[in-house]
Amino acid sequence: EAGVTQFPSHSVIEKGQTVTLRCDPISGHDNLYWYRRVMGKEIKFLLHFVKESKQDESGMPNNRFLAERTGGTYSTLKVQPAELEDSGVYFCASSQNWATGKLFFGSGTQLSVL
Amino acid sequence: SQQGEEDPQALSIQEGENATMNCSYKTSINNLQWYRQNSGRGLVHLILIRSNEREKHSGRLRVTLDTSKKSSSLLITASRAADTASYFCATDANGQNFVFGPGTRLSVLP
Structure with a gap:
């Protein structure tokens, strides 16, 4: 069974540019989460999808961040325009259902904004 | 403020010792x-303990939970x-998403 995959693994862009991160969850997992870790600090929640619906987007830092999950399969996280403070590792995770509580994580996308 | 916070931030021990x-x-x-989380990889689930449980084991892992002190080890x-x-x-x-702490960096020296 394939795990959670994220693309790209690394991205280096200049301030003001746009970057789109992609996450493919484990097949059949309705719950998809985006997290971010900045400068070795805590892993911060960004948002949670249940199928194609945004269940909780309270962690999205501002309107420069746009997440989508068309068709309830893969998800994209777009940052436009990127700022220096957006640098960090963006993790995607999926789970079969909320009650089991076990998250399966991708390897993350290391984003560097110069 | 953080919901979860690990302590210590970093721990270095010799192989064979307990952490x-x-x-x-x-x-x-x-x-x-x-x-x-291994360097450059995603997070891997180790163990889950429910609020009505006090201790749980999985192989060489032992987790405790003290809800009165709001702490786990x-x-x-x-x-x-x-x-x-x-x-x-x-x-x-x-009840909707999971909140992570900053983590403890464990180094086990051979």
């Missing part, structure tokens, strides 16, 4: 989980070099 990491949280929870016995990683606790603080 203990602690996690404190602020609000009531339904469950608490521990994850491991992860004990790794007979550590190996391969246990070198960052360890995170996560709580379901608001």
